[in-house]
Each structure stands twice: as structure tokens, then as C-alpha cells.
Amino acid sequence: MGLRITSAPRARSIMIERTLFGEDHNIFRETVRRFVEREIVPFHEKWEKDGIVPRELWLKAGKEGLLCCTVPEEYGGLGADYIFDVIVFEELWRVGASGPGFLIHTDLVATYILSFGTEEQKKTWLPKMVRGEAIGSLGMTEPHAGSDLKAIRTRAVRDGDDFVINGQKVFISNGQLCDVLVLATKTDSEAGAKGVTLFLVEGDRPGFTRGRNLDKLGMKAQDTSELFFDNVRIPATNILGQEGRGFELMMTKLPQERLAQAIRSAMVTETVIDYTVAYTAERKAFGQTIADFQNTQFKLADLKTKATLARVFTDKCIELFMEGRLDAVDAAMAKMYTANLHCETVDECLQLFGGWGYMWEYPIARAYADARIVKIAGGSIEIMKLIISRQMFAEYRRTHPKGH
The missing domain is CATH 2.40.110.10 (Butyryl-CoA Dehydrogenase, subunit A, domain 2)
Incomplete structure (x- = not known):
């Protein structure tokens, strides 16, 4: 049957070292990774059939400190920086865990309440959300x-x-x-x-x-x-x-939502490339491995280069966000580029798996099915293009007044 991957390999072949993470982040990543491998990977196939994850998972994640990491200690959270939330999201997407809606809960609902809620609203909901006792949507x-x-x-x-x-x-x-x-x-x-x-x-x-x-x-x-x-x-x-003021408040959070989509797409793109390198290095056809064919090498080299560029830009946007300097246009460009690359990568890589890539038991098939939403979620690709192009022409008109 060829290579059967049950969980994703660790992303290990990035040409440019990521500089976002300190020692505390790396220790936390190991904690998250162990949790994901123990509490999610063995059960995810069943949850796909059920169409839902059990509430018990949320309670376990809360107990491990995986929910709403940036919520201040006074509301029951870790009071950690945004990188801790990023690590949780990345480790879920690394194994193709589409089930737990931690992103919506942590990155959006808790953020809305923390940013705009009254003191009573914060005290009522944030501690419960941190513990996984209350799920946000x-x-x-x-x-x-x-x-x-x-x-x-x-x-x-x-x-x-x-x-x-x-x-x-x-x-x-x-x-x-x-x-x-x-x-x-x-x-x-x-x-x-x-x-x-x-x-x-x-x-x-x-x-x-x-x-x-x-x-x-x-x-x-x-x-x-x-x-x-x-x-x-x-x-x-x-x-x-x-x-x-609801529309105004929503607009202030859209860059963060779009950044999260970019983080997802960057991670999945890298992971799918790793899947495919591992598969093609072992799978044989016509007396040689699929990796020996120049077509395979060229396709993967092209995708690897684009994935590295996506990673560098996405990580830069994370830095800008943490400094309070990520604007709507940069977030739109990150979301648009990584979403398009995400979909391109799963399509090209599934082709290299051949017929096995179309089988649901292979992670590449799940990744392919999961990918299409990224061009829609957080604002469609077309909306991203409008945001980017409007800024381009507004800047031109600002610097080139009529008559000059």
C-alpha cells in the first residue's frame, strides 16, 4: 500500500531559521505536541465521522493550558504572548487536526471579550474559556x-x-x-x-x-x-x-483573523511537502523511486521555495502583529498568498501520491479536502485583492495629485 502516515513529521527542513521562538516557547511546543499526539491523533478519525469533537477534549486542553494563552492571569489565563497561541494552532495543523475549534475560541471570541468586554463580561467568561468549561463561537x-x-x-x-x-x-x-x-x-x-x-x-x-x-x-x-x-x-x-460600533470593532480584528489563516496555510504547506518528500523517496515506479524523476524534483523544489517565502513573510507579520503594527493590507497579502499556495501545494502533492493520494486514509487526501476553505475563510481571496489594490491606488493618488 505504500507509506502510511498517521501523524505529521516535524517541520525540519526550513532553509531559514525561525527566530520567533525562545526557550519557553520551545518547551511549550513539546507540551502541546505531546498533548496532540496523545489526545487528538488517535481519535481524530472517529471525530471526522461524528462531525464533532467531545467536550471532554476542551476540558483536557484547558487543564494543560492550551486555551486562550494570552488571557491575563487575573482572568485565569497564562498571560503569555501571542506566540504561545501560534504554537497551539501550528501543532494542530501539523497533524491535520481539523476538529478542535480552538482557533475560533481563543483567537477570536476570547480576544473580542478581552478587547471590548466590560469587567463583568471578562470575569464571567474568560476564566471558563481558559478552563475549557465554556466554548466560544x-x-x-x-x-x-x-x-x-x-x-x-x-x-x-x-x-x-x-x-x-x-x-x-x-x-x-x-x-x-x-x-x-x-x-x-x-x-x-x-x-x-x-x-x-x-x-x-x-x-x-x-x-x-x-x-x-x-x-x-x-x-x-x-x-x-x-x-x-x-x-x-x-x-x-x-x-x-x-x-x-460593532462593524468598527469587527474591522479592528480582521487583520488578526487573516493572520491566523496565513499561519495555518504556511504550516500545512510545509507539512504536506514533508509528507510528499517522505512518500516519493520510498514509493517506486518503473524501477526507481518517484523522487528520482526530475518532474518530482522540480515540482517539490518549486513548492519548497514558495513555502519558504511564505514562512518568512508570515513570521514577519506575526512580529508586526505583536508590535501592534500589522495593518489590513499586509494581513490581506499574507492571507491571499499563503491560501493560494496552500491549495496549489495540496493539489500538486496529491498528484505525486497517485491513486493512493485519493484515499481518505492518507493524510494528503484529508489535507486536500480541508484546504479549499482557506480561500474563503477570513474573507475571500477576491476581497483580499480589493483591499490590496485599493491601497495601491489610494497611495498613487496621494502621491500624484491631479494636475501633476
Whole structure:
């Protein structure tokens, strides 16, 4: 049957040494890697069939300190730097673990609450999220509003000291499991972007129901849901940030969301190349290994070069983010380039596996199925191109006034 890989090899062939990590980071990576190999790899195939991971995994991850690493100690977290979260994400993606929705929980929901929440909201949710006792989800996408967040139709109408919410969300990661949802609503349908408000919605609120767990092309162990809101009543104290500022708050977090997508794509690209080098070095055809063919060597050399460039740029964006200097354009370029490369790599590498690459038992098949979402999640490739090109022409017009 050829080479059977059950977990990913360690990324080890980067031409340029990564300089982001100190000794504490390296020790933490070993802890995360052991957890992933012990608690995730042996069970992931079952979770893919189930379409969901058990809540017990979240509790175990919380106990190991793998959730919301940057949350300050006063709210139960490690108070660590962003690199600790990056390490958790990288180790999950290194083994193709699509199931645990730690990224949404840690990098988005906890970040929203920490950045914009009241002291009471932080004290209520962050310690539970760190421990894995409360699972977070982000409710923004709707059937009629994907990348255009201003076009959402879910409405929140004030009623005294409360708001009453009606509407629908779709493609919501952690939707089946979530205990707290950062929900984007329209509180003023006439105000455009200034009519968007974010709320924290508890998972047990009357009128909040979870639809079917969606059957996706890939990321099969990650529960992804439709959510429905039928006269869901919540107090005004559940507003996250300020009324009417939701769109503005979402825009401030998009670079971080897109950086996370770039980190994922950079790691998966490297790992898939490693899979393929190992396979082609052992698999024989026509009296020689597949690696002996010049076509194989040229394809992998090309991908390796692009992967190294993607890694350098992604790591630079991580540095910029930690310094508070990552802007929307750099994040868009990182997301666009790495997502395109991610999809190119899984396609080219699956071809080198031949028929075995099409078999679900091989990690390359799973990687291929999981990859396609990266051109959509966190903003489509087309939106990234608009962001980049608008900045280019705005800069040109700024430096070349009319008449000169």
C-alpha cells in the first residue's frame, strides 16, 4: 500500500531559521505536541465521522493550558504572548487536526471579550474559556451576507432594558458546542455600518436554537452549524463594546483573523511537502523511486521555495502583529498568498501520491479536502485583492495629485 502516515513529521527542513521562538516557547511546543499526539491523533478519525469533537477534549486542553494563552492571569489565563497561541494552532495543523475549534475560541471570541468586554463580561467568561468549561463561537456570517458584514439581517430591537433578537446565522464553527456567542446584529437598519452592534449571547437563552451540523467538503471533525434566533431576549448589559460600533470593532480584528489563516496555510504547506518528500523517496515506479524523476524534483523544489517565502513573510507579520503594527493590507497579502499556495501545494502533492493520494486514509487526501476553505475563510481571496489594490491606488493618488 505504500507509506502510511498517521501523524505529521516535524517541520525540519526550513532553509531559514525561525527566530520567533525562545526557550519557553520551545518547551511549550513539546507540551502541546505531546498533548496532540496523545489526545487528538488517535481519535481524530472517529471525530471526522461524528462531525464533532467531545467536550471532554476542551476540558483536557484547558487543564494543560492550551486555551486562550494570552488571557491575563487575573482572568485565569497564562498571560503569555501571542506566540504561545501560534504554537497551539501550528501543532494542530501539523497533524491535520481539523476538529478542535480552538482557533475560533481563543483567537477570536476570547480576544473580542478581552478587547471590548466590560469587567463583568471578562470575569464571567474568560476564566471558563481558559478552563475549557465554556466554548466560544463567532456569529457573523448569514445566508445572504458572507464577506459583506454590513448586509447582515439579524436584528436586535430594544425593549426597555433588553434587546430582542431575531435572525439566522450559517457556517458557524463551534456552533453545536458553544456556550457563548459573539453575535453580530443590526440595531439600526437605516444606519448601514453604524447600525451594527455586537452582543454576547449565552448558549442556553430561550429562542436560541442550533440547526443541523453542516456536512462539509472538508474540516469534517469541526462542527459547523446553522443558528436561529426567535425572539431571543437578552439584557442590554450583553452588548459587547458600544451600540452601533460593532462593524468598527469587527474591522479592528480582521487583520488578526487573516493572520491566523496565513499561519495555518504556511504550516500545512510545509507539512504536506514533508509528507510528499517522505512518500516519493520510498514509493517506486518503473524501477526507481518517484523522487528520482526530475518532474518530482522540480515540482517539490518549486513548492519548497514558495513555502519558504511564505514562512518568512508570515513570521514577519506575526512580529508586526505583536508590535501592534500589522495593518489590513499586509494581513490581506499574507492571507491571499499563503491560501493560494496552500491549495496549489495540496493539489500538486496529491498528484505525486497517485491513486493512493485519493484515499481518505492518507493524510494528503484529508489535507486536500480541508484546504479549499482557506480561500474563503477570513474573507475571500477576491476581497483580499480589493483591499490590496485599493491601497495601491489610494497611495498613487496621494502621491500624484491631479494636475501633476
